Amino acid sequence: MAVRIGLAYNLKPEAPATAAGATSDSPPSSDDPPSPAPGVSAARTLRSDLEQPDLYAEWDEPATIDAVERALATLGEVIRLEADAQFPARLAAARPDFVFNIAEGLYGPNREGHVPAICEFLGVPYHASDPLALALALHKGRAKEIMAQHGVPTAPFVLARSRDDARNVSLPFPLFAKPAFEGSGKGVSVRSLCHNRADLVAQVDHLLATYRQPVLVETWLPGQEFTVAVIGNGDEARCLPLVAMRFDTLPAGAPPIYGYEAKWLWDTLSNPLDIYACPAPVDESLADAVRAAALAAYRALDCRDWCRIDVRCDGAGNPMVVELNPLPGILPDPRDNSCFPKAARAAGMDYDDLIRTVADIAWRRISGRSLLAGAAA
Numbered sequence: 001m002a003v004r005i006g007l008a009y010n011l012k013p014e015a016p017a018t019a020a021g022a023t024s025d026s027p028p029s030s031d032d033p034p035s036p037a038p039g040v041s042a043a044r045t046l047r048s049d050l051e052q053p054d055l056y057a058e059w060d061e062p063a064t065i066d067a068v069e070r071a072l073a074t075l076g077e078v079i080r081l082e083a084d085a086q087f088p089a090r091l092a093a094a095r096p097d098f099v100f101n102i103a104e105g106l107y108g109p110n111r112e113g114h115v116p117a118i119c120e121f122l123g124v125p126y127h128a129s130d131p132l133a134l135a136l137a138l139h140k141g142r143a144k145e146i147m148a149q150h151g152v153p154t155a156p157f158v159l160a161r162s163r164d165d166a167r168n169v170s171l172p173f174p175l176f177a178k179p180a181f182e183g184s185g186k187g188v189s190v191r192s193l194c195h196n197r198a199d200l201v202a203q204v205d206h207l208l209a210t211y212r213q214p215v216l217v218e219t220w221l222p223g224q225e226f227t228v229a230v231i232g233n234g235d236e237a238r239c240l241p242l243v244a245m246r247f248d249t250l251p252a253g254a255p256p257i258y259g260y261e262a263k264w265l266w267d268t269l270s271n272p273l274d275i276y277a278c279p280a281p282v283d284e285s286l287a288d289a290v291r292a293a294a295l296a297a298y299r300a301l302d303c304r305d306w307c308r309i310d311v312r313c314d315g316a317g318n319p320m321v322v323e324l325n326p327l328p329g330i331l332p333d334p335r336d337n338s339c340f341p342k343a344a345r346a347a348g349m350d351y352d353d354l355i356r357t358v359a360d361i362a363w364r365r366i367s368g369r370s371l372l373a374g375a376a377a
């Protein structure tokens, strides 16, 4: 009998016509919503009508949900389960054999754990990390504490909960300020790089007011940046080919930061940024150190099935883990430049292969049986 796979997702709403970002074409020097380049989907523009202009940045577009559904449909029967208020009742009624989870949730540091926690409550197995790992990874400060405890290299940091905390930070400048529990570039802008205390206090103030959560203030890492797609569990966990950031592709004058502007506004279908080099053009000893750091972080946080891990080198060239993304972005269109699918393609896996492989990794962990063998039979 076909395996019944629930697909849990959050669908990104389109911005109303009046809610697109500001219209100025000025260089990246302000925190006003930058104007989207031509070709930016309406769902990706910053929303001046919301309390946070990038509130829905982590949610998925219809094309992504459709693409995941199509890939999973080659393995079993797929049941769509939108992770809205009706999700618990929908899941209880459908009772799939397992849930393939790409739902990011909306509010609070535990938002990514909501869907898996509901699955656990109802006794439905699910793919990807558990609520604890998801919440730890989303809280970048907590994730760094766990990493430090396990000897995973990560930059020194403090959490600023007030303007006074920012005034009293004793780490040397330059520093980097970002919301403690956001993702997808939310709250990370060219203004996150602070060269002096006045910049830092202003940016912390702005982030506290906008995101209503502590601000992570950490040592600025000026070196090369990589993102590492990890798949598998236990001894089988492995890295796909490394993706390196090519900061020289950012607009002239922009600092080397892969924040909201670079992720969503400067990189468009009509004018792709080409910021990723995959496989990364680095020597093997650095590549080994980057992979080792990523796998150590994956294990320290008990991630499952898949995760994308950001690593950036400090001034001495040592890789430091910046953050973990246990619900990685997976835009299906190769022109969209999504890292995980790109790394998979460099490993010879197309989009369907990637989703099928990860679903199989999850199902083998859950049931001890292979989904791919079942589908081929």
Ligand SMILES: Nc1ncnc2c1ncn2[C@@H]1O[C@H](COP(=O)(O)OP(=O)(O)O)[C@@H](O)[C@H]1O
Binding pocket: 155, 176, 178, 182, 183, 184, 185, 186, 188, 218, 219, 220, 221, 222, 225, 256, 257, 258, 259, 310, 312, 322, 323
């Ligand atoms: N300490 C840091 N030093 C240098 N750059 C950083 C630092 N922290 C973040 N960045 C830059 O900001 C980007 C986004 O930060 P990250 O923590 O990965 O947030 P997100 O969850 O939005 O991806 C990184 O990819 C990197 O380019």
Ligand SMILES: [Mg+2]
Binding pocket: 184, 310, 323
């Ligand atoms: Mg990141």
